[in-house]
Amino acid sequence: MSTAQNVEPVAEAPRMYGLLAEFHDVQTLLNAAVALRKAGYKKWDCYTPFPVHGMDKAMGLRPSILPWIALAGAMAGVFGILALAPLCNAFLYPMIFSGKPYWGLPGHIPMAFALGILGGTVFVVHGMFVLARLPQFYHPLFSTERFRRVTDDGMFIAIEATDPSYSPSATTQLLKKLGAAAVEEVRD
């Protein structure tokens, strides 16, 4: 889309993003997701106002690597503090506190516990944003008025035009056959 006409004389036609189909109940949406996966579509997604149970199974989504990210963060927290404490109290400024050894594991467990939780939390939250590609303030779907209801009561399936199985007429027909109440084209 051209913003300043004197810079870009020829206005580019909006690129076709794909098709947006609206569904009216969860069961139809889940059945449609199963059918689309079986029909071989790759670049599509379901959009709902709440998490739908069984959707990852219906769509064939793989489990994410988030638990491993959380584990890595927790380990970083635990071993980070277990390294930092002796670094400060035993090497950089060796000091005897209450006749205890320079480094002793029991006295550092409470901190390792807390920092394990902190590391896991920080990693998992950032990992989620990275894997979900958020923040993303612009998306072609935001340009349709209908899609604003996705955070209220709208349930949608969007199929991208770049999907190898995509065909404007056949995909529309398929979505209608699967119970879509409305299908519209979305342009970027």
Place this chain on the structure above:
Amino acid sequence: MASVTTTQVPGMTGDFDNTQDDGVSKAPLVLGEATFHEVTRKICRVAEAPRAPLAWYVAFAISTALVGVLGAMITYAVFTGVGVWGNNSPVFWGFPIINFVFWVGLAHAGTFISAILLLFRQKWRTGINRFAEATTVFAVVCAGIFPGIHVGRPWFAYWMAPVPNVMGAWPNFYSPLLWDAIAVGTYSTVSMLFWYVGMIPDLATFRDRSTTRIRHTIYGILAMGWRGSAKHWQLYEKTILILAGLATALVLGVSSTVSTDFAVSQLPGWHETIFPPYFTVGAIFSGFALVLALAIPARELFGLKDLITKRHLDNLAKITLVMGSIVTYIYMMEFFIAYYSGNGYEQFAYLTRIMGPYWRMGWLILFCNCVVPQIFWFKFARSTWWLALPAALLCLVGMWSERFVIIVTVLNRDFLPSAWHNYAPTWVDWLTFAGSIGLFFTLFLLFCRFLPMIAMSEVKSILPQAEGHVHDDAAAVKAGH
């Protein structure tokens, strides 16, 4: 409309008694017209109404005035010195530590509801988890103020962090006070992230319903471009589950670590292995009393009786009862162990609690924390606001007094009678405490007015029409792996 016909009987609104199941099916947790759109509308109208209820403005005026008092008291204490407080020798830990432990404890209910009840799949938590998490965040903010000013020279508070400095000195990692700083820092970070991540889908709802540019921009930035995609939901649900697991460890760990400030010392009355569970249970007890005391007026004030139903209040009161009973057990155990140990100092410390200079507070604790919650055995008390609300407030008084007595009665009767000295808070102490209450309510009222007070997406997911079945198991398993 994308809504499905509701399975509910018309006329089942907020005053309907859904505390009993009929033995065949569960009583509904969402009353009134339970469609997806209706849930959105009821929750959003609190933040979208052009004007808040009059009571909101009155409460907000009072709480912001108290925040001003808090600012004045902190400024006075910092410029004059901590001598303006009642702290003395040997009671070095006066109001600042009492209020710190009290506020940290109040935070625990939110984490308990959003973490432990999530892992136990308690569906009723969806109605109250968001605002309980908000109380967590705000209570931790209030808690954090007190150690910050108690150091006397707040501009040196960063010495608690291992920052390289010209003196080459580092914090003592063996000190429970440092463990405490780390635990509470972790708690505030985790509870804020948990709260925010959980709120993202609802902030997107606010964004999509906004009618003005400024609302659209602010909620749009906060929602991070959330669009409810199945891939997003998959990551979101996994994140919430992992955070719940981590926060479960945290809810049991934070007050335990706070208790080591006391338990690791050598003082009779503090040096006890029961302290970590004791502080944690007391914290959850006071936290639930706070959530109950806030839920009762909030559902009336903002017209949320269909979503925060009698069942929610009933369950909150029941958990308060359970926690109050565990607290009672621990009190009995403390007194018994003091007697059974045969240690004169230990016995003296406990007799001082109920017969010493602060005996009134000692008995007040036993009344507020042991006797008062027992009324929640009765359904009438759980479902009657003018009984439940005062009872919850008395539990809060009791838990604050408990923190007072634990700290003051142990310190003011030292090993040597020549060192004995009583403690009395000054007007600065009292006004600082009142100011922290004002800060809590200011933040809470702003939250109610401008943020999604109830987790819309979670409430929608427990409606009957949100259920569906995947009729393709064999193929799905193959595709998923």
